[in-house]
Amino acid sequence: IASRTTTKEWISEGRVKVNGRVIRNPDHWVETGKDVVHLDGRKLRTEKKIYLALNKPTGVVTSHGDRDGRPTVYDYLDKLNQWVFPVGRLDMDTSGLLILTNDTEFGDRLLSPESKIPKTYYVKVAGLVQPAEYRQLEQGVDIGEDEVTGPAQVHEVRRSEKYTWFELTITEGRNRQVRRMCKAIGHPVLKLVRTRIGGYELGKIAVGNYVKLAGPDIARLLESP
């Protein structure tokens, strides 16, 4: 029903009881289905797990509430009456596939570097990318701050006189990674859309809309295509 930070506050305020006793330790172990938990005297039950795929528009931040009053991804979930959190982040200027769920274990798995889940981005950059520059993206690029990216896959989609469009698949999730990789090879990103996570494609979800995912699609997120 709320984030970890908020629930820790509730617990320290003495609003939460487990089996009739107020607990103030947020690490207190609870067996769901066995222990009885109350918040402000109301009995809680475990929520059904829910998984959403949102096509995040640009200009929207991936956080809950924004100090500067910018729109957040939660503005696009107004008909949902369950708490969910975004799995990882997309920059404000990036659009495309964002997963939201209340399943923290699943979220951790999707984000964990060990899982090496591929994420594919459709990228438009300034200038014409040369073969040697693609090789750099594929083999690993020094993106500054002592960070070198791991192997990536690149597939050119088209080029005009001034721009190149390509798909880039990475298995890491460094901060602003795609933008930093493209800048490092001398081609600033002009447009960035995440189109796939694991084996799940954004497909035809309209910008600003979301769909609820069922079994096979949830499994697809954890696959390598």
Ligand code: URA
């Ligand atoms: N890489 C970026 O640079 N930005 C994103 O939003 C996601 C990946």
